[in-house]
């Protein structure tokens with residue numbers, strides 16, 4: 265392998281899914297390339313660098329095994345990650361890099377850190393950059409993002425209400441699992457030795473719906489052909505960012521009649537706002553077989569901004585999802601309509617672009633029942649003429665300043681609407 269930039273594989277996956285096992289397998293098998301490893305440990309929760317060192321001829325004193333601990337590279341250690349990568353690149357006596365992220369890392373920000381400059385990734389320049397002018401993206405080329413999923417714990421994690429602290433951020437395990445599945449090129453369904461064939465088929469059907477683009481490989485003890493995770497050339501930022509099943513469903517809605525192992529999806533659309541109290545009740549009583557829901561909704565009494573719904577397993581998050589065009593000044597509205605004339609087709613004379621579009625993915629989900637309960641939560645004809653601000657609204661309040669911000673964990677709010 266000889267090229268200008270160093271290709272990188274990023275391994276993600278929940279705690280205990282088998283990332284270190286897979287990495288050790290890779291280091292034992294892959295002899296063609298000289299692989300450097302960067303391990304992101306989380307202090308006491310996991311100490312992987314020792315185990316990698318034990319199982320390979322890379323030693324911890326070696327420059328090719330870098331350990332970043334006391335935080336997570338997807339959030340507070342992003343600058344440290346950049347520094348470590350830049351220093352590694354300077355030494356440059358390896359031709360491939362594998363990064364094992366912590367079980368609580370979200371793959372998207374890690375990928376952003378590797379592929380964008382400081383400006384776009386919204387990061388402060390590191391000391392190393394200021395001294396040398398070297399941007400990590402000049403040296404590295406993200407080649408493959410791999411998510412390792414624990415087949416044995418799959419449904420338990422999916423439905424888990426457990427969360428872990430990642431620095432100051434509380435991370436819900438079910439939500440993380442979904443995010444790790446939705447953003448990857450290759451998905452290793454590991455620990456297949458502990459699960460029967462039928463269950464594996466069910467899990468695989470769910471994963472394929474959540475993430476239609478990824479190559480899914482069943483593994484035991486992380487034993488995967490190195491060619492499937494190293495130097496595959498599969499990573500494509502644009503494609504990876506757009507590949508989640510819910511996004512594709514929103515773009516091209518189709519009522520999936522052809523169900524595989526009971527996994528189906530549909531899009532709910534409405535041109536009337538939700539009644540805040542009734543919609544909160546629906547969300548609180550969402551049937552457990554709705555395992556994923558994503559989209560934007562219009563809440564009566566909130567005329568400025570759409571709200572994002574993000575349901576993964578047991579966790580429900582509400583996040584700001586941008587201002588309605590109809591809430592802008594007339595001049596700005598006109599500018600939008602001139603630039604995107606297709607908006608006109610769906611423009612309501614009174615409410616403009618305000619509407620709701622939600623994707624629902626579930627197992628053995630009764631579409632009619634779910635659709636009915638959502639429809640019942642919309643304002644009735646009579647309520648359309650009522651004072652919307654008088655409705656009881658327990659949804660989190662976001663200021664319109666959030667509107668341009670991507671809906672990230674900091675601006676999202678976990679809701680316990682029943683309280």
Ligand SMILES: Nc1nc2c(ncn2[C@@H]2O[C@H](COP(=O)(O)OP(=O)(O)OP(=O)(O)O)[C@@H](O)[C@H]2O)c(=O)[nH]1
Nearest residue numbers: 279280281282283284285310367454455484485486
């Ligand atoms: N039965 C079985 N056990 C496995 C398999 N893969 C890994 N394990 C075991 O599961 C445990 C966790 O594996 P690790 O490789 O440490 O998982 P990890 O994702 O690196 O874990 P963290 O670094 O703590 O997030 C270890 O005891 C492994 O030996 C598998 O396919 N089958």
